Amino acid sequence: MIALRDIKKTYDQRDQRIVALRDVTFDVDTASFVSIVGPSGCGKSTLLLAIAGLIPTDSGVIRIGNASPTEAKSKNELLGMVFQRPVLLPWRSVVDNVMLPVEILMENRSLPGNYTRYRERAQELLDMMGLSEFHHSYPRELSGGMQQRVSICRSLIYDPAVILMDEPFGALDAFTRQRLNRELLEIWEKSSKTILFVTHSLEEAVYLSDRVVVMSARPGTVREILDVDLARPRPAEVRNSPRYHELVARAYSYFQDLL
Ligand SMILES: Nc1ncnc2c1ncn2[C@@H]1O[C@H](COP(=O)(O)OP(=O)(O)OP(=O)(O)O)[C@@H](O)[C@H]1O
Ligand SMILES: [Mg+2]
Incomplete structure (x- = not known):
């Protein structure tokens, strides 16, 4: 669904490249479900932005299905993204922020379906993310983690085939994070979506993924791809199994030099 070949990306920062x-x-x-892990600054967000067609690369090929990132971006039903920092519109309520892509896509006539049905879906997603009491609050009235959960709902509302998630659970407490890991897996297991997920948690990467792409420090490149052979569906107890711990230990072994 996503093919990346020899991607190179440089940034010019004043006097240095x-x-x-x-x-x-x-x-x-x-x-x-594929996760990307790697040291801070190794280019994970850059890679997701390039796949989403939001920044250009210097060279290499990116394909999403049969489309280039720019083509995929214009077909919004193909691709959704959760950014590292929640990007919510301050003047829109929580539920209206979740509905934003639906409104834009319906305006462009590229999304079929019924507006009221999507609004119900927005409410269901918010409830599932533990935000039942906050449908009509404004982003400034929410904590950072709550805002991030709103942006996860927004990426799920119109059901894109591919979702790029940049540390969506980074700002959450450990309990909420584990619960949302389960919720995300349930959504994914039911929906046959393709998910590319960036995280700093090796435990989370192993628990969620089919494969974990381990990146090197900057300039970021693929160091290893770890196949996660844990059976699915994966109840939370998988995290107590010897095989899970073995895989997490293997993931840590690639970062020995950083520990
Ligand atoms: N807009 C930009 N202009 C110039 N340099 C940038 C820009 N965005 C990122 N960089 C540089 O590119 C490198 C990779 O940044 P990126 O944000 O992709 O890393 P990351 O792996 O997502 O890090 P983190 O885990 O901390 O989120 C960094 O050295 C950063 O300084
Ligand atoms: Mg990043």
Whole structure:
């Protein structure tokens, strides 16, 4: 579903040139869950922004299905993104922020369906994310983690085939994070979506993923791809199993030099 070949990306910062990504090559199969882990600054957000067609690369090829990132961006039903910082419109209530992509896509006539049905779906998603009492609050009235949960709802509302998630659970407490890991897996198991997920938590990456792409420090490149052979569906207790711990230990072994 996503094919990346020899991606290179540099940034010019005043007097210096930063190589953020080099030779990044890997595939994400349709309906699979793939995580990216790597040290801070290794280019994970850069890679997601490039796949989403929001920044150009210097060289290399990115395909999403049969489309380039720019083509995929114009077909909004294909691709959704959760950014590292929640980007919510301050003048819109929580439920209206979740409904934003639906309104834009209906305006462009690229989304079929019934507005009221989507609004019900927005409310269901917010309830599921533990925000039942906050449908009509404004972003400034929410904590950082709550805002992030709103932006996760917004990425799920119109059911895109591919979702790119940049540390969506980074600002959450450990309990909410574990609960939302389960919720996300349930949504994914039911929906055959393709998810590319950036996280700093190796435990979270192993628990959620079919494959974990381990990146090197900047300039970021693929260091290893870890296949996670834990059976699915994965109840929370999987995290107590010896195989899970073995895989997490293997993931940590790639970062020995940072510990
Ligand atoms: N807009 C930009 N202009 C210039 N340099 C940038 C820009 N965005 C990122 N960089 C640089 O590119 C490198 C990779 O940044 P990026 O945000 O992709 O890393 P990351 O892996 O997502 O890090 P983190 O885990 O901390 O979120 C960094 O060295 C950063 O300074
Ligand atoms: Mg980042």
